[in-house]
Amino acid sequence: MAAPTAYSLIATDLDGTLLRSDDTLSDRSLAALAQATEAGAQHLVVTGRPAPRVRPLFDDLGSRGLAVCGQGAQLYDPGADLLLWSVTLDRELAETALGKIEAEVGQVYAAVDQDGVDGLTLIEPGYLMPHPTLPALRVPSRDDLWCEPISKVLLRHPYLSDDELASAARMAVGSLATVTMSGPGTVELQPCGITKATGLALAAEHLGLTPGETIAFGDMPNDIPMFDWAAHGVAMANAHPELKAVADEVTLSNEEDGIAVVLERLFA
Structure with a gap:
């Protein structure tokens, strides 16, 4: 079980958030996510990238969890290489x-x-x-x-x-x-009505988790619906001003392991 002061679901954007500018994951970020997972939390990638552009990253993450892809249009299981749900744009x-x-x-x-x-x-x-x-x-x-x-x-x-x-x-x-x-x-x-929040809500339901158990990290306006849905929204220092305006917290940039800083505090 997650610690009482932490969250059971960690939703992270990729580009400009979890990933560095060279598309890599830092050792510190990987360690912080591993620590949170060991404490009972689940990590969910929520990205604008389509499923095929996410699959290689899961080898680096050492995870076979779910991913919300395509701005919420796809719910992807990388371990099975299967779309559990998808909606197309006419x-x-x-x-x-x-x-x-x-x-x-x-x-x-x-x-x-x-x-x-x-x-x-x-x-x-x-x-x-x-x-x-x-x-x-x-x-x-x-x-x-x-x-x-x-x-x-x-x-x-x-x-x-x-x-x-x-x-x-x-x-x-x-x-x-x-x-x-x-x-x-x-x-x-x-597709009309599809956002990161709709995909995140579907994934959370699949995992048996709720908005109140969710912390979300992002950097761009497409993350606003996800912040509105989650209990706590954390914007990166490099985030767009529109996202910072609605965030509950602003952390360091993606280059400075901003996600790790927050997770280390919550899951110490």
């Missing part, structure tokens, strides 16, 4: 949403994450991957993005900031999709 709606956005802000560049445990990340001409270490397949045209079911669309604009693009996209798409901002150069469209 491809016709996605095309319509892109058209509405471009009518407001001019040309954008798009990519998609395909659904499934072997889904690819496809990028159209002109799109630059914000995470160059993550594999992606460049396709000849936008039409090629829609060849298989997708979990989300990723957008970049040649000169608008992420905040400006996200704001314009929300106004343009309305209820066609949920718009999130999950990192530098990463504005995304996902």
Whole structure:
């Protein structure tokens, strides 16, 4: 059982939160998570990355727990390499949403994450991957993005900031999709109503745990719904101001083992 002063569920974002900028996990973070697990807590990854981009990290984590992927669109069991639950973004709606956005802000560049445990990340001409270490397949045209079911669309604009693009996209798409901002150069469209909170709630129910037993860590506005759901939300020092504004606590940056600092205090 977890210590009375701690939590039974630790939900962590990956990029900008648990992972360092080189996509690695520090020894201190791994040790802190191991200490919490030994005390009875469960660690749950909650990320915008699709399931195939999460699977290799679980070898480093030494864990076979669950992962909420695709901004809440997928509940993934890495040990079984199985999606326990997934919801896709209608491809016709996605095309319509892109058209509405471009009518407001001019040309954008798009990519998609395909659904499934072997889904690819496809990028159209002109799109630059914000995470160059993550594999992606460049396709000849936008039409090629829609060849298989997708979990989300990723957008970049040649000169608008992420905040400006996200704001314009929300106004343009309305209820066609949920718009999130999950990192530098990463504005995304996902199925309407799907957020990290919906995925986290589903995972917690699967584990028999509740919001009151959950502490969540994040760094971007897409983590706000997760903070609203959890009992305690911890923003990284490098977090977006919108997330810091709603956080219960701000810790050190991902480069300074901010998650470990909090977990060491709670699970000492």
